Amino acid sequence: MGKKQVRPPRALPPVPSAVQDDVPLNRPKKKKPRPKSTLVSTSLDGLVQPAVHRPSEDSEQPTKATEHPEAPVQKRHRKTRLPLELETSFSQKKASSPSLLHSENGTDVEPAEEAVIQKPRKKTKKTQQSELQYANELGVEDEDIITEERNIPEQQSIFTAPTGISQPVGKVFVEKSRRFQAADRSELIKTTENIDTSLDMKPSWTTRDVALSVHRAFRMIGLFSHGFLAGCAVWNIVVIYVLAGDQLSNLSNLLQQYKNLAYPFQSLLYLLLALSTISAFDRIDFAKTSVALRSFLALDPTALASFLYFTALILSLSQQMTSDRIHLYTPSSVNGSLWAAGIEEQILQPWIVVNLVVALLVGLSWLFLSYRPGMDLSEELMFSSDVEEYPDKDKGIKASS
């Protein structure tokens, strides 16, 4: 019976569109139920059955049906079941689908249609529950399901691909090794959810993290340079005093021995002092003058250390000229010598004192910094919440404006 209900539309040869268009005009009352029957019939056949039938296909379809004896039974069974699923989402479209009738002429469908229309309303809850399972990206969306046949003129149907009515199925076709394989939708949903949660749990590496890691790396370099600088400065002053002899009596020996060492050490001292000063400034967040000044007035060891480093830097740089003079040392007897007889002590004495002071300052700074090695105001202020920072800036802007 169901087969008979379904088959008549297919068996029809294509009719010229002009003739088809006239049919619904003559029988407008039958428009509403008929789309329902077409939905049922096409959904029964699934993807295999095209919505627009060509004469050549008409001979094939019945043979397929006979090959599978259980097919009519399934069809009949689905006929009552599948429209229920479709009912919820497609009931609105019924009114707009009278055009579907144009190619159909099943006139004896009405009793079955009534049963079909009534049942869906009872089972909508079930269908909604089942649809809730797919309430994520893998779920079936109404837009994805084609419910009505396209109103394509019949004469073009020969050249166009058949458009069927789609329906949600429990399987998802996943491409594996260039072939689409059916996978269970619910399992796939579970796996994707697991991936999502694992991604959420994974901490993302932001630009702030990059900045923070660079800042910490530089702090490590600074920590190394503090110690290395203190050691170098102490070693330097020891070497100078050893070479100069008791009461700086052997200055010419100092000049001769130290002249190759003076400029390299001056360069190294500048490099280490620069690194140490920058690192110490970082620790007290020197750019925020108010904070830095407050900590300096409170005799904070880190603030004192940065001040001492900066002083040492100025003192060290002020000796550049003398260092170059030592570097270019030639005995006074040599023609064109920079070192006239008798001026050695006059030039070297302040230089030795400055070097001693630099060594003391650098050593003291190292001690001060080692008192609180973990202190880093920059990191606290720059990378903490900006809630504290922006109001300060707001005040600054207001004051300036």
Next chain:
Amino acid sequence: MLQTSNYSLVLSLQFLLLSCDLFVNSFSELLRKAPVIQLVLFIIQDIAILFNIIIIFLMFFNTFVFQAGLVNLLFHKFKGTIILTAVYFALSISLHVWVMNLRWKNSNRFVWTDGLQTLFVFQRLAAVLYCYFYKRTAVRLGDPRFYQDSLWLRKEFLQGRR
């Protein structure tokens, strides 16, 4: 939004240029066997500073604050860096020109005068401050808050319109 990989790359470049600058400042006086060596080092240093200025400004332009039109706010926030970098660039070029002018014919000549010594001290001090401020700005510009809309920015925008 600033990408982490892009920011890492830019930050690496900035630190490389800063390292170049620090290296030349430290050892240019030592590496003066021939005047050309010092000249090349000075040119590298000046180009490094110039590139750093360009990069930091490009980073400014990339911020949401700048794109929202709050240039004044951005300038106010990083004015220390901008001014110091400009001053340091000027000091560096002056010192380089002066030193090369004096040492071009004989690189091992004693050229120091009080003026040169003063300029040298100021240039080297500015270099340390520039390094500190530039590094701080580069690191701060990695803050995602500069690249997105926020309540704070909207307040600033409203204040700016008044």
